Amino acid sequence: MRDFVRFRIMLIFLGLIFGATTAAQATDLRVCADPNNLPFSNDKGEGFENKIVTLVAKDMNERVVYTWWAQRRGYVRNTLKAGLCDLWPGVASAVDMLATSRPYYRSSYVFVTRADRNLKITSYDDPQLRKLKIGVQMVGNDAMNTPPAHALARRGIIDNIRGYMLYGDYQKPNPPAAIMDAVADGDVDVAVVWGPLAGYFARKEPKPLVLALVEPAVDGAQWPMQFDISMGMRRHEPDFKERIEAILESERPKIDAILAAYHVPRTDVGEHFSVNELR
The missing domain is CATH 3.40.190.10 (Periplasmic binding protein-like II)
Known part of the structure:
Protein backbone atom coordinates (compact mmCIF):
# COMPACT_ATOMS: atom_id res chain seq x y z
CA MET A 1 0.00 0.00 0.00
CA ARG A 106 5.53 49.54 -47.01
CA SER A 107 8.61 51.73 -47.32
CA SER A 108 11.00 52.98 -49.97
CA TYR A 109 14.59 53.85 -50.66
CA VAL A 110 15.19 57.57 -50.31
CA PHE A 111 17.77 60.09 -51.45
CA VAL A 112 19.49 61.68 -48.45
CA THR A 113 21.16 65.08 -48.77
CA ARG A 114 22.18 67.90 -46.48
CA ALA A 115 19.55 70.62 -46.23
CA ASP A 116 22.14 73.33 -46.81
CA ARG A 117 23.05 71.82 -50.22
CA ASN A 118 19.51 72.19 -51.63
CA LEU A 119 20.11 69.46 -54.23
CA LYS A 120 16.48 68.27 -54.57
CA ILE A 121 17.29 64.91 -56.15
CA THR A 122 14.39 62.48 -56.63
CA SER A 123 15.43 60.41 -59.67
CA TYR A 124 18.39 58.32 -60.80
CA ASP A 125 18.16 60.24 -64.08
CA ASP A 126 18.99 63.55 -62.39
CA PRO A 127 22.12 64.83 -64.24
CA GLN A 128 23.60 65.99 -60.92
CA LEU A 129 24.28 62.36 -60.01
CA ARG A 130 27.00 62.10 -62.64
CA LYS A 131 29.09 64.72 -60.86
CA LEU A 132 28.31 64.21 -57.17
CA LYS A 133 29.85 61.77 -54.71
CA ILE A 134 27.15 59.16 -54.07
CA GLY A 135 26.88 56.86 -51.07
CA VAL A 136 25.18 53.54 -51.75
CA GLN A 137 24.40 50.62 -49.47
CA MET A 138 26.18 47.51 -50.73
CA VAL A 139 25.97 43.80 -49.99
CA GLY A 140 29.28 42.83 -51.56
CA ASN A 141 28.25 40.24 -54.14
CA ASP A 142 27.33 42.23 -57.25
CA ALA A 143 24.65 39.77 -58.35
CA MET A 144 22.90 40.16 -55.01
CA ASN A 145 23.53 43.86 -54.52
CA THR A 146 20.98 46.44 -53.46
CA PRO A 147 18.49 47.85 -56.01
CA PRO A 148 20.02 51.38 -55.89
CA ALA A 149 23.45 49.94 -56.71
CA HIS A 150 22.02 48.20 -59.78
CA ALA A 151 19.99 51.26 -60.82
CA LEU A 152 23.07 53.49 -60.81
CA ALA A 153 25.28 50.88 -62.48
CA ARG A 154 22.88 50.41 -65.39
CA ARG A 155 23.23 54.15 -66.07
CA GLY A 156 27.01 53.91 -66.03
CA ILE A 157 27.26 55.85 -62.79
CA ILE A 158 30.10 53.90 -61.22
CA ASP A 159 33.28 55.94 -60.74
CA ASN A 160 31.74 58.42 -58.28
CA ILE A 161 30.13 55.75 -56.09
CA ARG A 162 31.22 55.10 -52.53
CA GLY A 163 29.90 51.83 -51.12
CA TYR A 164 28.79 51.36 -47.52
CA MET A 165 28.34 47.76 -46.50
CA LEU A 166 24.78 47.01 -45.50
CA TYR A 167 26.09 45.06 -42.52
CA GLY A 168 28.64 47.68 -41.49
CA ASP A 169 31.28 47.28 -38.78
CA TYR A 170 29.47 45.06 -36.31
CA GLN A 171 31.91 45.94 -33.53
CA LYS A 172 30.35 49.42 -33.42
CA PRO A 173 26.83 50.44 -32.37
CA ASN A 174 24.33 50.83 -35.20
CA PRO A 175 26.71 49.72 -37.97
CA PRO A 176 24.44 50.52 -40.97
CA ALA A 177 24.20 54.17 -39.88
CA ALA A 178 27.67 54.99 -41.27
CA ILE A 179 26.17 56.01 -44.60
CA MET A 180 24.05 58.65 -42.83
CA ASP A 181 27.13 59.97 -41.02
CA ALA A 182 28.87 60.27 -44.39
CA VAL A 183 26.18 62.61 -45.71
CA ALA A 184 26.16 64.74 -42.58
CA ASP A 185 29.98 64.94 -42.54
CA GLY A 186 30.22 65.82 -46.23
CA ASP A 187 32.09 62.65 -47.21
CA VAL A 188 29.42 62.12 -49.85
CA ASP A 189 27.02 64.62 -51.43
CA VAL A 190 24.02 62.32 -51.59
CA ALA A 191 23.20 58.80 -50.43
CA VAL A 192 20.52 56.30 -51.38
CA VAL A 193 19.33 54.65 -48.17
CA TRP A 194 16.57 52.27 -47.12
CA GLY A 195 13.78 54.46 -45.73
CA PRO A 196 13.38 53.25 -42.12
CA LEU A 197 17.12 53.53 -41.50
CA ALA A 198 17.26 56.99 -43.09
CA GLY A 199 14.18 58.32 -41.31
CA TYR A 200 15.43 57.26 -37.90
CA PHE A 201 19.04 58.40 -38.11
CA ALA A 202 18.40 61.64 -40.01
CA ARG A 203 17.17 63.20 -36.80
CA LYS A 204 20.26 62.13 -34.89
CA GLU A 205 22.78 63.82 -37.17
CA PRO A 206 24.29 67.21 -36.24
CA LYS A 207 23.53 68.66 -39.68
CA PRO A 208 19.91 68.91 -40.92
CA LEU A 209 19.26 66.27 -43.57
CA VAL A 210 16.55 66.05 -46.21
CA LEU A 211 14.98 62.79 -47.43
CA ALA A 212 13.30 62.49 -50.82
CA LEU A 213 11.42 59.49 -52.13
CA VAL A 214 13.19 57.63 -54.96
CA GLU A 215 10.93 57.72 -58.00
CA PRO A 216 9.62 55.78 -59.81
CA ALA A 217 8.80 52.88 -57.49
CA VAL A 218 10.39 50.39 -59.91
CA ASP A 219 13.50 51.20 -61.90
CA GLY A 220 13.73 49.79 -65.41
CA ALA A 221 10.92 47.29 -64.81
CA GLN A 222 13.39 45.22 -62.79
CA TRP A 223 14.65 46.92 -59.65
CA PRO A 224 11.98 47.77 -57.05
CA MET A 225 12.63 50.75 -54.79
CA GLN A 226 9.68 50.07 -52.51
CA PHE A 227 9.02 46.93 -50.48
Missing part, protein backbone atom coordinates in the same frame (compact mmCIF):
# COMPACT_ATOMS: atom_id res chain seq x y z
CA ARG A 2 2.82 2.39 0.90
CA ASP A 3 4.51 1.61 -2.40
CA PHE A 4 1.27 2.40 -4.23
CA VAL A 5 0.88 5.73 -2.41
CA ARG A 6 4.48 6.63 -3.14
CA PHE A 7 3.95 5.70 -6.78
CA ARG A 8 0.85 7.92 -7.00
CA ILE A 9 2.70 10.81 -5.36
CA MET A 10 5.56 10.38 -7.83
CA LEU A 11 3.12 10.44 -10.76
CA ILE A 12 1.50 13.59 -9.43
CA PHE A 13 4.92 15.20 -8.93
CA LEU A 14 6.05 14.28 -12.44
CA GLY A 15 2.76 15.53 -13.82
CA LEU A 16 3.24 18.87 -12.11
CA ILE A 17 6.75 19.18 -13.52
CA PHE A 18 5.63 18.25 -17.02
CA GLY A 19 2.64 20.56 -16.83
CA ALA A 20 4.76 23.46 -15.64
CA THR A 21 7.30 22.87 -18.42
CA THR A 22 4.58 22.69 -21.06
CA ALA A 23 2.93 25.84 -19.74
CA ALA A 24 6.23 27.69 -19.80
CA GLN A 25 6.82 26.68 -23.40
CA ALA A 26 3.29 27.65 -24.37
CA THR A 27 3.73 31.19 -23.00
CA ASP A 28 6.84 32.02 -25.05
CA LEU A 29 6.74 33.93 -28.33
CA ARG A 30 10.16 33.02 -29.68
CA VAL A 31 11.44 35.86 -31.85
CA CYS A 32 14.49 35.99 -34.13
CA ALA A 33 16.19 39.39 -34.01
CA ASP A 34 19.48 41.19 -34.52
CA PRO A 35 20.99 42.54 -31.27
CA ASN A 36 22.65 45.53 -33.00
CA ASN A 37 20.43 46.77 -35.79
CA LEU A 38 18.60 49.98 -34.92
CA PRO A 39 16.08 51.27 -35.76
CA PHE A 40 14.76 47.73 -36.22
CA SER A 41 16.01 45.89 -33.14
CA ASN A 42 18.69 45.65 -30.50
CA ASP A 43 19.26 43.66 -27.33
CA LYS A 44 18.03 46.58 -25.22
CA GLY A 45 14.60 46.44 -26.86
CA GLU A 46 14.97 49.91 -28.36
CA GLY A 47 13.98 49.14 -31.97
CA PHE A 48 10.53 49.51 -33.48
CA GLU A 49 10.39 45.79 -34.22
CA ASN A 50 11.06 45.17 -30.52
CA LYS A 51 8.10 47.41 -29.65
CA ILE A 52 5.80 45.75 -32.17
CA VAL A 53 6.57 42.17 -31.12
CA THR A 54 6.01 43.17 -27.49
CA LEU A 55 2.56 44.38 -28.54
CA VAL A 56 1.91 41.13 -30.44
CA ALA A 57 3.05 38.98 -27.51
CA LYS A 58 0.80 40.87 -25.11
CA ASP A 59 -2.22 40.12 -27.30
CA MET A 60 -1.20 36.46 -27.40
CA ASN A 61 -0.79 36.41 -23.61
CA GLU A 62 2.79 35.32 -24.15
CA ARG A 63 6.21 36.69 -23.32
CA VAL A 64 8.87 37.55 -25.87
CA VAL A 65 11.94 35.30 -25.80
CA TYR A 66 14.64 36.37 -28.25
CA THR A 67 17.10 34.37 -30.29
CA TRP A 68 19.77 36.97 -31.04
CA TRP A 69 21.56 36.54 -34.35
CA ALA A 70 23.26 39.08 -36.60
CA GLN A 71 21.32 39.48 -39.83
CA ARG A 72 23.87 38.10 -42.22
CA ARG A 73 23.68 35.41 -44.88
CA GLY A 74 22.39 32.24 -43.33
CA TYR A 75 20.17 34.13 -40.90
CA VAL A 76 17.00 32.17 -41.69
CA ARG A 77 18.84 28.85 -41.81
CA ASN A 78 20.41 29.44 -38.40
CA THR A 79 17.29 30.78 -36.67
CA LEU A 80 13.83 29.93 -38.00
CA LYS A 81 14.79 26.81 -39.94
CA ALA A 82 16.96 25.59 -37.07
CA GLY A 83 13.91 25.75 -34.80
CA LEU A 84 15.50 28.28 -32.44
CA CYS A 85 12.71 30.80 -32.89
CA ASP A 86 9.34 31.10 -34.59
CA LEU A 87 8.91 34.68 -35.79
CA TRP A 88 11.03 37.15 -37.76
CA PRO A 89 9.31 40.51 -37.25
CA GLY A 90 10.62 42.39 -40.30
CA VAL A 91 11.16 40.72 -43.65
CA ALA A 92 10.33 41.63 -47.25
CA SER A 93 6.96 40.12 -48.11
CA ALA A 94 8.18 38.62 -51.39
CA VAL A 95 10.95 36.53 -49.86
CA ASP A 96 10.55 32.90 -50.93
CA MET A 97 12.45 31.04 -48.21
CA LEU A 98 9.69 31.26 -45.60
CA ALA A 99 6.04 32.12 -45.12
CA THR A 100 5.14 35.76 -44.58
CA SER A 101 2.17 37.55 -43.06
CA ARG A 102 0.19 40.21 -44.84
CA PRO A 103 2.36 43.36 -44.89
CA TYR A 104 2.10 45.75 -41.96
CA TYR A 105 3.93 48.59 -43.70
CA ASP A 228 6.17 45.55 -48.42
CA ILE A 229 7.35 44.41 -45.00
CA SER A 230 5.80 41.47 -43.18
CA MET A 231 6.45 39.12 -40.32
CA GLY A 232 8.09 35.87 -41.35
CA MET A 233 7.56 32.35 -40.04
CA ARG A 234 8.18 28.79 -41.13
CA ARG A 235 6.01 27.35 -43.87
CA HIS A 236 3.27 24.89 -43.02
CA GLU A 237 2.22 26.72 -39.82
CA PRO A 238 -1.07 28.25 -41.04
CA ASP A 239 -2.66 28.59 -37.60
CA PHE A 240 0.30 30.57 -36.27
CA LYS A 241 0.33 32.76 -39.38
CA GLU A 242 -3.40 33.49 -39.11
CA ARG A 243 -3.01 34.36 -35.44
CA ILE A 244 -0.20 36.81 -36.17
CA GLU A 245 -2.13 38.38 -39.05
CA ALA A 246 -5.23 38.85 -36.91
CA ILE A 247 -3.21 40.69 -34.27
CA LEU A 248 -1.42 42.85 -36.83
CA GLU A 249 -4.80 43.89 -38.19
CA SER A 250 -6.43 44.53 -34.82
CA GLU A 251 -3.43 46.48 -33.53
CA ARG A 252 -2.90 48.49 -36.69
CA PRO A 253 -3.43 51.91 -35.05
CA LYS A 254 -0.81 51.17 -32.37
CA ILE A 255 1.62 49.72 -34.91
CA ASP A 256 1.17 52.78 -37.12
CA ALA A 257 1.90 54.98 -34.12
CA ILE A 258 5.11 53.06 -33.36
CA LEU A 259 6.29 53.38 -36.96
CA ALA A 260 5.50 57.10 -36.93
CA ALA A 261 7.44 57.57 -33.69
CA TYR A 262 10.50 56.09 -35.41
CA HIS A 263 9.96 58.30 -38.49
CA VAL A 264 9.58 55.40 -40.90
CA PRO A 265 8.86 56.77 -44.39
CA ARG A 266 5.78 54.96 -45.67
CA THR A 267 4.19 54.61 -49.06
CA ASP A 268 1.24 52.47 -47.99
CA VAL A 269 -0.73 55.20 -46.22
CA GLY A 270 -2.85 57.97 -47.67
CA GLU A 271 -0.59 60.76 -46.45
CA HIS A 272 1.60 62.62 -48.94
CA PHE A 273 5.28 61.76 -48.58
CA SER A 274 6.61 65.18 -47.66
CA VAL A 275 10.30 66.05 -47.89
CA ASN A 276 9.82 68.81 -45.33
CA GLU A 277 8.39 66.39 -42.79
CA LEU A 278 11.48 64.21 -43.06
CA ARG A 279 14.09 66.80 -42.17
